[in-house]
Amino acid sequence: MMIKASMRILALPLLPIGALILATMPILHPTEAICAEQPETVCIQCHASLPDKLGAPVNLWRNSIHAENGISCNSCHGGDPKNAAEAMSPSKGFIGVPSETNVPAFCGRCHPGVQKDYLASGHGRALGKGGPTCVTCHGNHQVLKASLDLINEKSCTRCHSFERAKAIKDAMQQTEGYIEGIGRRISGFQATGVDTERLGKGLFAVRNRFHTLFHEVNVARVKTESTQINTELAKLDADLKVIEESHAKRRVAGAIAVSCLLLIALLVHLLRRTYK
Amino acid sequence: MALLKRLYRWVDLRIGASEIVAKELTGYLLPRNINEWYSLGSILLVIFALQVVTGMLLMVYYVPDADKAFKSVTFIMNEVPYGWLIRLCHAVGSNMMVAVLILHMLSTLFMGSYKSPRELNWLTGFILLTLVQGISLTGYLAPWSQLSFWATTVATNSASAIPVIGPYLVEFLRGGKLVGPPTLGRFFALHVSVLPVVIAALIGAHLFILKRTGISTPPFGSSETAKPWRAESYSYQSHPGGIPFFPNYALQDLTSICIYFAIFLAVVFFAPNLPFTPDAFVPADPFKTPAHIKPEWYFLANYQTLKIFPSELLGLSVQAIAMTFLALLPFIDRSPERHPMKRPLFLICTVAGILLWIGLTVWGHFS
Amino acid sequence: MENDGRRKFLGVCLAGATAAAAVAVAYPVVRYLGPKSRQAGAEKLVLSASDVPEGEAKFIEYAGASAVLVKTKTGELIALSAVCTHLGCIVQWVKDQQHFLCPCHGGLFATDGTVLAGPPPRPLAKIPLTLTEGKITIG
Numbered sequence: 001m002m003i004k005a006s007m008r009i010l011a012l013p014l015l016p017i018g019a020l021i022l023a024t025m026p027i028l029h030p031t032e033a034i035c036a037e038q039p040e041t042v043c044i045q046c047h048a049s050l051p052d053k054l055g056a057p058v059n060l061w062r063n064s065i066h067a068e069n070g071i072s073c074n075s076c077h078g079g080d081p082k083n084a085a086e087a088m089s090p091s092k093g094f095i096g097v098p099s100e101t102n103v104p105a106f107c108g109r110c111h112p113g114v115q116k117d118y119l120a121s122g123h124g125r126a127l128g129k130g131g132p133t134c135v136t137c138h139g140n141h142q143v144l145k146a147s148l149d150l151i152n153e154k155s156c157t158r159c160h161s162f163e164r165a166k167a168i169k170d171a172m173q174q175t176e177g178y179i180e181g182i183g184r185r186i187s188g189f190q191a192t193g194v195d196t197e198r199l200g201k202g203l204f205a206v207r208n209r210f211h212t213l214f215h216e217v218n219v220a221r222v223k224t225e226s227t228q229i230n231t232e233l234a235k236l237d238a239d240l241k242v243i244e245e246s247h248a249k250r251r252v253a254g255a256i257a258v259s260c261l262l263l264i265a266l267l268v269h270l271l272r273r274t275y276k
Numbered sequence: 277m278a279l280l281k282r283l284y285r286w287v288d289l290r291i292g293a294s295e296i297v298a299k300e301l302t303g304y305l306l307p308r309n310i311n312e313w314y315s316l317g318s319i320l321l322v323i324f325a326l327q328v329v330t331g332m333l334l335m336v337y338y339v340p341d342a343d344k345a346f347k348s349v350t351f352i353m354n355e356v357p358y359g360w361l362i363r364l365c366h367a368v369g370s371n372m373m374v375a376v377l378i379l380h381m382l383s384t385l386f387m388g389s390y391k392s393p394r395e396l397n398w399l400t401g402f403i404l405l406t407l408v409q410g411i412s413l414t415g416y417l418a419p420w421s422q423l424s425f426w427a428t429t430v431a432t433n434s435a436s437a438i439p440v441i442g443p444y445l446v447e448f449l450r451g452g453k454l455v456g457p458p459t460l461g462r463f464f465a466l467h468v469s470v471l472p473v474v475i476a477a478l479i480g481a482h483l484f485i486l487k488r489t490g491i492s493t494p495p496f497g498s499s500e501t502a503k504p505w506r507a508e509s510y511s512y513q514s515h516p517g518g519i520p521f522f523p524n525y526a527l528q529d530l531t532s533i534c535i536y537f538a539i540f541l542a543v544v545f546f547a548p549n550l551p552f553t554p555d556a557f558v559p560a561d562p563f564k565t566p567a568h569i570k571p572e573w574y575f576l577a578n579y580q581t582l583k584i585f586p587s588e589l590l591g592l593s594v595q596a597i598a599m600t601f602l603a604l605l606p607f608i609d610r611s612p613e614r615h616p617m618k619r620p621l622f623l624i625c626t627v628a629g630i631l632l633w634i635g636l637t638v639w640g641h642f643s
Numbered sequence: 644m645e646n647d648g649r650r651k652f653l654g655v656c657l658a659g660a661t662a663a664a665a666v667a668v669a670y671p672v673v674r675y676l677g678p679k680s681r682q683a684g685a686e687k688l689v690l691s692a693s694d695v696p697e698g699e700a701k702f703i704e705y706a707g708a709s710a711v712l713v714k715t716k717t718g719e720l721i722a723l724s725a726v727c728t729h730l731g732c733i734v735q736w737v738k739d740q741q742h743f744l745c746p747c748h749g750g751l752f753a754t755d756g757t758v759l760a761g762p763p764p765r766p767l768a769k770i771p772l773t774l775t776e777g778k779i780t781i782g
Contacts, residue, residue, distance in 0.1 A: 191554045193363075195354040250360075254545020257667065258538050264660050265534035271653040272527035274646045333675060358671035 041081035043073035060141035076106065103133035117215040124215075132159065146214070148173055164219050171226045172213065178233050179207055185240050194243060199236060206232045301522035307493040307515045310525060313383040314491070315532035316376060322533050323373045324479070328472060330366040338418065340464040342457040345420035346559040364544045367551045370412050372540055374574045377408055385605075385626055388614030389492040392505045393513075395606040397489065400482040402603045407475050409574070414467035416572065417460060423553055425560035426569040428463075429455045430579070437588030454562065490514060495614035504612035576640030577633050583643065687782035692774065695720065700736035700743075705781055709733045710770055712779070715754050716741065722770040722781050723756045729763040743767070 048058045061067050072081060078093035080086035088094045098106040104127065108115030118124045123131050137150050151169040153162045182203055190196045206229055213225050288294045297303075306314075337356055339348040352359035381401065384390055390398035417428045432449045436442045451458025490513030519525060543550055555566050571579050578595055585591035601608070613619050688705055690712065695701045700713040702725060709725040713736070725733050725743075732747035742759060743752040750761035757766045773780045 187554075190557050191552065192548055193350075193353040193360065193552070193557055195350050251545055254541060257541050257545070260660065260664065260667075261534050261538040261541065264657065264664070265531050265538065267653055267657050267660065268527050268531045268534060271650065271657065272524065272531065274650045274653070275524050275527070333672065336676065357674040357677070359675060361671055362675060 041072045041074060042084045042087050043077075043079070043081060046084065046087070047073075057141040060139070064141060064143045065145045066143055075110075100133055101128045103135055107134045113212065114215060117212050121215050122217040130159070148176060164217070167219050168217070168222045171222055172210075175210055175226050175229055175233070178230065178237075179203070179210060182233060182236050182240065183207075185244075189240070189243060192247075199239060202232075202236055206236070297522075301526075302520050304521040305515045305518035306491060306521055306525050307518050309494050309497045310491075310519070310528075311494055311496070312528065312532055313379075313387070314494075314525075315529045316380040316383060318529040319376055319533055319536045320373065320380060321479070322536070323369055323376060324475070327366060327369050327373065330362050330369065331468065331472075333362045334366055335468065340418070340460060342420055342460050342560075345418065345460065349419045349421075361544070364548050365540075368540060368543050368548075370415060371551050371572070371574075372536075372543075373408060374412060376536070377405060378574075381405065382630070386616045387492070387494055388616070388619070390606045391609065391612065391614065392507070392606065393489055394485075394492065396485045397482060398606050399603065400478055400485060404475065404478050404482065406599075407471060407478065411467060411471040411475065412572065412574070414463040414471065417455075417463045418467065419556065420460065420560045421556045422558045422560055422564075422566050423555040423569070425455055425562065426555075426565055427571050428459065430569060431571060431575070432459075434578075434582060434588065434592065437592050439589065456562070488512065492614075495616070502611075502613040502615075502618070570640070573637065573641070577636035580636045580640035580643060583640075687780055690779045690781070692720075692777045692779055695779075698738065698741065700738075702733075702736075703781075705770060710781070711736065711743075712772075712781070713754050719754075720772060720774060720779060721754060721756075722772040722779075723752075724768040724770060726767075727752075727763055728758075728765040728767065729761070734767070 044058055044061075047055055049055065061073070066072075066075070073079070074081040074087075076095075077097075078095045079088050080092040086092045088096075095106070104115050104118055104124070118134070119127075125131070127133065137155055138144075138146070148169055151165050151172075153166075156162050156165040186196050186199050186203060190200070209225075209232075210229050213222060213229075216222050216225070284293065334352065337348060337352050337359065339345055349363070352363055354360075384398070384401070413428070413431060417424045432446055432455065435445045435449060438445060447453060449459075449462075450456070451462050492513070493515065551572075555569070558566075570576065581595055582588060582591040585594065609622060611619070616623055686706075688703060690701075690703070695712050695714045697714050697718060698716050700711050702709060702711050704710065705722075710722060711725040711734070712720065712722050714720050727734050727745040727747065727750055729745065729748055729750050732745055734743040734745045734750070734752060737744050741754060743754075744750070745752075745761065745763065748762050750763040751759040752763070752767050753759050755766075756769055758764075770781055772782075
């Protein structure tokens with residue numbers, strides 16, 4: 001009897017230990033939100049405290065997609081980001097502010113494809129003759145992730161009427177929606193084990209082709225390209241529909257199988273009852 | 277039908293089949309108040325059999341080579357007719373096996389069927405639990421996806437906290453410093469040959485011990501539920517006046533199995549994503565750990581426990597103590613009382629333990 | 644007894660349902676294990692005529708099996724199955740003798756596939772080929 005009681009006591013600590021663990025969990029394990037912060041460049045350190053025109057770019061840049069991806073002042077303007085004495089030295093590659101006609105080349109060092117598309121377009125041909133440069137639409141320091149919203153009435157009517165731009169935007173928005181939709185369906189299928197390699201590569205190619213359209217301003221060309229892109233997308237769509245159909249068939253077969261099993265369970269149960 | 281009768285008589289004359297049928301089937305009496313929970317054992321047998329069959333079928337097309345494994349699984353899922361079905365049955369089945377095993381263990385706990393004279397059954401069952409966890413872990417690596425690779429890395433890493441032999445043990449498990457082709461080789465060998473054989477042998481032992489001791493009576497429906505077992509001599513616990521296994525309880529087993537299959541197929545056909553995360557369909561990249569790598573749901577509590585304790589050794593020890601306690605339960609809890617409502621301390625501890633495990637699992641999922 | 648009747652009825656229903664279930668399980672397994680269904684029209688193979696010099700034989704794969712393209716000394720192009728009709732070994736080209744020899748049991752075949760000697764019961768199967776502008780199309 002005594003042994004039994006002492007054995008029972010062994011079980012007793014379980015409850016408070018469990019409660020203790022539950023209670024102290026939040027304390028013992030602090031949250032692990034650590035933002036990966038890069039050390040600030042000397043450019044930011046100095047310019048942040050400067051007034052007006054010299055200091056304004058800092059805050060604008062902080063909101064940009066460049067800042068999000070660790071691209072600081074020296075990535076575009078050159079100079080030494082760690083040494084204040086050499087920060088603006090031409091020997092360390094400092095370029096300073098590019099002139100208007102040099103803006104596309106300035107941005108094109110990292111965005112060569114876009115530069116090529118832009119220079120081939122109506123906007124590019126008007127460079128230096130009153131036409132827009134990259135920064136006209138994208139801004140210079142508060143550069144945000146590119147989206148079709150950059151084509152808007154306020155921005156485009158600075159130089160001309162909005163109708164052509166609107167036509168382009170509408171065509172592209174429809175295509176973009178189509179691409180996104182197909183992209184989502186492909187990801188959905190990949191998560192169920194469907195081999196989406198060929199489809200994924202196909203969409204990747206079409207998407208890249210679509211992106212080259214962004215800087216094209218010739219409405220007719222945009223419309224023809226968009227139609228061709230949509231044909232490609234329709235092919236991918238058809239392939240996806242085939243997969244969707246076969247999956248729907250599987251679900252029907254599944255429903256039949258599950259119902260049959262439940263029926264069999266019922267029959268067996270009734271059979272059992274005849275033996276009671 | 278006459279032909280079948282003649283066939284039966286032919287076999288009976290040679291091996292005494294009717295004797296066996298009378299002893300094991302129609303003459304094997306079970307307690308009158310037996311309930312559906314007693315079917316869980318048969319369900320587990322069926323699940324195991326299905327895992328073996330689907331596993332063998334998968335082996336026809338699967339290649340256990342680190343360079344080819346992922347592609348072979350993609351081939352099975354997309355090109356082989358009904359390959360997706362076999363693979364999904366195997367993946368869902370492994371999760372179901374763990375879930376049903378937990379239910380089987382819980383029902384045994386609540387009905388006090390682990391108590392004397394059934395300690396051996398409990399012990400073999402406990403070993404089976406660890407083996408099933410092992411076979412799930414080794415099988416997880418086979419597809420060689422990002423999920424497989426990194427979940428295995430995390431799981432094998434935990435052994436490093438063991439003092440003295442820890443780091444060597446990790447290398448021994450992995451066949452190298454990091455998870456790689458040698459790991460796949462040994463895990464595959466364990467998964468398809470060693471572990472199934474050992475599990476089958478232990479199931480055999482588990483069933484043999486059950487048959488020798490005699491099945492327990494559920495502690496419900498009678499006032500006297502605390503009959504102490506007298507350890508003087510061996511005696512088979514018979515149930516005179518009970519219901520025959522065949523056809524009565526066999527049909528109950530069959531009903532339960534059909535219901536299990538209905539649930540199982542419902543998951544296979546309507547929630548095929550359940551056992552997978554998107555990382556399960558990306559080939560393993562030893563240089564890129566994806567965010568939010570987590571072990572399977574049945575390991576989440578262990579994973580979270582290790583995260584709580586500042587020292588991994590402490591975390592492992594706590595788990596080891598808990599598991600040892602569980603394994604030795606029949607030797608710790610010696611009271612003859614079997615009705616759950618008449619064992620308040622046991623009930624509190626068990627329910628608290630279950631809630632703790634669920635809490636840790638849920639926390640592990642969101643952390 | 645009413646029970647007996649009910650039992651028989653349920654037994655019959657169950658037997659039927661089980662048989663259906665057995666077929667429903669067996670069918671996917673058989674399809675899973677079976678060989679890949681061959682496409683009705685096997686793909687054609689295109690080669691350049693200069694690939695096969697005179698008096699030489701080129702072994703290729705066609706329709707999932709071994710085949711051989713031979714250009715006789717008279718300039719004639721012939722496509723044959725390279726599978727010996729005796730027991731399935733792949734024949735070899737004997738250049739000095741301008742015939743095929745099977746290494747397994749010594750069967751001999753002429754350039755047009757006929758059996759010259761040995762155990763093969765039938766000639767080597769001919770494969771259709773067309774020659775257009777220096778390109779050979781097999782199939």
